[in-house]
Amino acid sequence: xxxxxxxxxTGVAKRFGGVRAxxxxxxxxxxxxxxGLVGPNGSGKSTLLNVxxxxxxxxxxxxxxxGNPLELGHYRKIQDQGVYLVPQEMSFxxxxxxxxxVTLGAEPIRRGIVRRRAARAAxxxxxxxxxxDIDVNAVxxxxxxxxxxxxxxxxxxxxxxxxxxxLDEPTAGLPHHDAKRVMESLHQxxxxxxxxxxVSHHIDDVxxxxxxVTVMRDGKTVTELRGEAVRTDDIVDLLVAGAPLExxxxxxxxxxxxxxxxxxxxxxxxxxxxxxxxxxxxxxVVGLAGVLGSGSGETIEFVSGQSRPDDGTVRVGRDASDPxxxxxxxxxxxxxxxxxxxxxxxxxxxxxxxxxxxxxxQFGRVGVVSRGRERTWVNRSLDALSVKGEGSAPMxxxxxxxxxxxxxxxxxxxxxDVLVVDQPxxxxxxxxxxxxxxxxxxxxxxxxxxxxxxxxxxAATCDRVLCLRRGxxxxxxxxxxxxxxxxxxxxx
Amino acid sequence: MTGGxxxxxxxxAEEGRLAPEQQNRxxxxxxxxxxxxxxxxxxxxxxxxxxxxxxxxxxEHFLTWTNFKNAANQVPVLMLLAVGVTAVLRVGEFDLxxxxxxxxxxxxxxxxxxxASGFDTGGGVLLAMAVGIAVGGLVGATSGVSVAxxxxxxxxVTLAVSSVALGLELLxxxxxxxxxxxxxAITLPETLRDVAGTKIxxxxxxxxxxxxxxxxxxxxLSRTAYGRHAHATGGNESAAQLAGVSxxxxxxxxxxxSGLLAGVAGIVLVxxxxxxxxxxxxxxxxxxxxAFFGATAVGKRGFSVPATLFGVIFLxxxxxxxxxxxxxxxxxxxxxxxxxxxxxxLSRSRT
Numbered sequence: 001x002x003x004x005x006x007x008x009x010t011g012v013a014k015r016f017g018g019v020r021a022x023x024x025x026x027x028x029x030x031x032x033x034x035x036g037l038v039g040p041n042g043s044g045k046s047t048l049l050n051v052x053x054x055x056x057x058x059x060x061x062x063x064x065x066x067g068n069p070l071e072l073g074h075y076r077k078i079q080d081q082g083v084y085l086v087p088q089e090m091s092f093x094x095x096x097x098x099x100x101x102v103t104l105g106a107e108p109i110r111r112g113i114v115r116r117r118a119a120r121a122a123x124x125x126x127x128x129x130x131x132x133d134i135d136v137n138a139v140x141x142x143x144x145x146x147x148x149x150x151x152x153x154x155x156x157x158x159x160x161x162x163x164x165x166x167l168d169e170p171t172a173g174l175p176h177h178d179a180k181r182v183m184e185s186l187h188q189x190x191x192x193x194x195x196x197x198x199v200s201h202h203i204d205d206v207x208x209x210x211x212x213v214t215v216m217r218d219g220k221t222v223t224e225l226r227g228e229a230v231r232t233d234d235i236v237d238l239l240v241a242g243a244p245l246e247x248x249x250x251x252x253x254x255x256x257x258x259x260x261x262x263x264x265x266x267x268x269x270x271x272x273x274x275x276x277x278x279x280x281x282x283x284x285v286v287g288l289a290g291v292l293g294s295g296s297g298e299t300i301e302f303v304s305g306q307s308r309p310d311d312g313t314v315r316v317g318r319d320a321s322d323p324x325x326x327x328x329x330x331x332x333x334x335x336x337x338x339x340x341x342x343x344x345x346x347x348x349x350x351x352x353x354x355x356x357x358x359x360x361x362q363f364g365r366v367g368v369v370s371r372g373r374e375r376t377w378v379n380r381s382l383d384a385l386s387v388k389g390e391g392s393a394p395m396x397x398x399x400x401x402x403x404x405x406x407x408x409x410x411x412x413x414x415x416x417d418v419l420v421v422d423q424p425x426x427x428x429x430x431x432x433x434x435x436x437x438x439x440x441x442x443x444x445x446x447x448x449x450x451x452x453x454x455x456x457x458x459a460a461t462c463d464r465v466l467c468l469r470r471g472x473x474x475x476x477x478x479x480x481x482x483x484x485x486x487x488x489x490x491x492x
Numbered sequence: 493m494t495g496g497x498x499x500x501x502x503x504x505a506e507e508g509r510l511a512p513e514q515q516n517r518x519x520x521x522x523x524x525x526x527x528x529x530x531x532x533x534x535x536x537x538x539x540x541x542x543x544x545x546x547x548x549x550x551x552e553h554f555l556t557w558t559n560f561k562n563a564a565n566q567v568p569v570l571m572l573l574a575v576g577v578t579a580v581l582r583v584g585e586f587d588l589x590x591x592x593x594x595x596x597x598x599x600x601x602x603x604x605x606x607x608a609s610g611f612d613t614g615g616g617v618l619l620a621m622a623v624g625i626a627v628g629g630l631v632g633a634t635s636g637v638s639v640a641x642x643x644x645x646x647x648x649v650t651l652a653v654s655s656v657a658l659g660l661e662l663l664x665x666x667x668x669x670x671x672x673x674x675x676x677a678i679t680l681p682e683t684l685r686d687v688a689g690t691k692i693x694x695x696x697x698x699x700x701x702x703x704x705x706x707x708x709x710x711x712x713l714s715r716t717a718y719g720r721h722a723h724a725t726g727g728n729e730s731a732a733q734l735a736g737v738s739x740x741x742x743x744x745x746x747x748x749x750s751g752l753l754a755g756v757a758g759i760v761l762v763x764x765x766x767x768x769x770x771x772x773x774x775x776x777x778x779x780x781x782x783a784f785f786g787a788t789a790v791g792k793r794g795f796s797v798p799a800t801l802f803g804v805i806f807l808x809x810x811x812x813x814x815x816x817x818x819x820x821x822x823x824x825x826x827x828x829x830x831x832x833x834x835x836x837x838l839s840r841s842r843t
Contacts, residue, residue, distance in 0.1 A: 304734075306734075325733075326733045326734055326736060327733070327736055327737065327738040327739075329736070330735075330736025331736070335736075336734050338734070343728075343730045343731060343734060344728075344730075344731045344734060344735075345728065345731060346723075346724050346727035346728040346731045346732070347727050347728065348723075348727055348793040348794060349723065349724065349727060353720065353723075353724075356720075357720065357721070357724055357732070357735040357737065358735045358736040358737070360717045360720045360721070361717035363717075364716070364717055367716050367717070367718075368711070368715045368716055369715060369716060369717055369720065410735070
């Protein structure tokens with residue numbers, strides 16, 4: 001297995017606006033190896049691989065493949081040189097037949113006409129190599145989730161010239177036994193001519209399968225483990241390392257005694273969740289930990305009314321209402337914020353208008369908004385979270401951390417009992433992170449807070465942490481048991 | 493720059509030239525530093541040049557109070573339709589059905605006022621108009637509900653609703669007695685003719701109505717909670733939703749506003765010229781040209797009623813000027829289309 005390096009990535013950096021997604025990305029993949037790439041959310045894994053596959057042009061750094069420097073930013077050229085990426089969310093045409101999805105973009109063509117028989121045969125060969133003989137004439141949407149995943153992987157396998165196949169989270173959201181089957185298939189496609197890079201949050205899968213593992217943290221490549229050194233515990237330790245966030249829990253000296261139940265989830269099931277139950281009371285910050293596809297994101301969606309469970313019930317607020325839409329959730333007393341600010345920030349609107357948006361009706365005199373009363377209310381809310389910047393400034397002029405606090409400020413004076421907070425620190429610097437988490441902690445005195453965030457942030461902030469793994473609550477941590485390491489061990 | 497100079501941290505300027513920072517400040521004062529400002533200056537300049545050109549070409553006829561009155565009295569139908577579609581554009585949707593709604597309402601109101609028993613008194617005619625406007629609101633609500641709850645693209649929904657409205661207009665038209673397909677203005681009851689016919693200070697009552705309703709919609713969009721929610725919905729629908737705004741309600745109301753204003757436009761049209769079948773087709777392009785031209789030329793934060801009114805004035809001036817110069821109709825239509833194309837491309841080039 002110890003072949004010559006097929007791929008060497010050195011010093012890659014990529015910045016999006018003010019966010020340095022990758023600062024120093026280095027990666028060496030040898031010929032014919034299965035190479036794992038692991039790291040927390042936002043550590044830069046996807047960005048680094050998007051650079052390697054040509055989807056992104058880096059600000060700095062170089063990528064050499066089989067001795068030739070790649071022309072970065074040129075997706076087609078890089079693909080022609082034999083590097084192919086199967087992204088996290090593969091576009092997939094559910095109405096098309098399996099062979100069409102497998103050969104998409106690589107159809108055998110003669111005089112402008114697709115040679116269907118040859119295409120079907122190639123698709124069948126690729127799927128056979130993956131260890132699953134799926135009917136190439138079946139309608140893709142009718143396949144099981146595992147088979148669909150294999151079809152997208154087969155897309156990389158079917159291309160004859162691919163000598164480096166990059167798979168971004170190929171097992172995310174699959175139940176354990178299905179994920180295991182996908183992992184087994186991966187062994188089939190690694191060959192002396194074909195190396196595979198695997199991104200996964202499931203550390204034990206990676207440790208069991210990969211010849212080498214590279215760990216990323218905060219946009220940097222921390223280390224590479226190879227051969228015998230690839231062990232689950234060592235990888236987890238590397239993920240945990242780093243300056244811990246100071247505990248915020250202790251600051252609210254007298255723990256508020258838990259009040260009435262404001263979130264009640266019973267046996268909720270959906271795309272990823274498989275019957276999850278929990279409750280959150282007034283005065284509590286309850287954390288949701290889980291990797292992509294674990295169901296933590298879906299839990300957030302259910303409680304904030306963005307989607308509804310297929311099975312089970314979700315009740316929120318004083319009157320135990322059904323949050324069937326975001327508007328109904330708000331009426332029931334649920335406020336929502338997310339670090340995905342593209343979904344929350346409105347072009348052309350000022351900071352103040354963002355803050356008052358949910359409750360702007362209450363400043364009305366015969367329907368007309370009294371700007372004076374609105375301004376007073378907005379300034380009080382912004383001051384409470386020490387947001388820098390005027391209410392009249394455009395939202396875009398604020399830094400990420402200030403934007404996030406301004407979005408949180410909208411719920412301070414509003415009549416909401418529940419805050420649903422989804423990855424609030426994405427793209428927020430260290431100082432801003434602590435400030436934001438402290439503000440959440442303070443808000444919890446009179447409210448119930450459900451917080452999905454990074455393990456270290458949860459460890460610093462929460463009274464309880466629900467650790468989700470493959471759609472179920474694998475472990476509930478309380479009190480001193482809440483540590484970053486304990487959370488990571490429970491979710492990976 | 494010696495020690496006595498003010499503590500400004502900029503590169504020392506060469507004699508007689510401004511430092512880059514100062515240059516920026518000057519440009520900002522002229523507010524031509526941003527692409528938006530340059531674009532707006534270009535379009536407002538276009539308007540000024542156009543007025544100047546018409547004035548030079550034929551000042552004798554163009555720059556007269558009589559011509560102004562004539563032009564202004566032609567404007568209400570376009571103004572009502574354009575302001576209506578602005579409300580829908582504001583929530584990020586399209587209403588292509590507004591002119592068809594106006595056509596349907598013009599038929600309903602005309603036939604009720606002239607031929608239905610019980611509508612022949614003055615009050616009856618008012619009732620006929622009210623029914624017509626209500627029909628407009630109802631058709632608008634249909635579009636709104638289909639877009640909001642059907643999650644269907646408004647472009648296609650309102651195209652379909654437009655066809656249905658024109659079909660219903662044909663049905664109404666078939667009820668006209670005596671095998672006629674139109675109702676001439678002379679046969680209309682006086683109350684209906686008065687909408688356009690009454691002159692106050694030389695200007696038609698319908699113009700005051702259109703301006704009054706524009707004012708109402710402007711206040712609604714710029715000063716109320718509804719307006720704020722509409723802006724948020726049009727700016728970023730998911731953001732509005734996640735702030736707890738009932739996006740569906742906001743959209744439906746916008747379509748109802750557009751339907752009601754289209755209804756009023758239909759009544760004004762009948763009052764001006766009697767009932768003619770399918771008389772509003774040409775207004776579709778004009779209404780959108782006005783809204784897009786206005787938003788691109790003077791809009792600060794996208795579509796707004798004052799911006800649309802500027803667009804209406806631009807288009808009205810253009811067609812009036814060309815008419816004064818005795819230019820054939822095809823020129824007017826072609827130029828209007830070109831203006832829409834030009835402004836839309838300008839507004840898209842901002843990134």
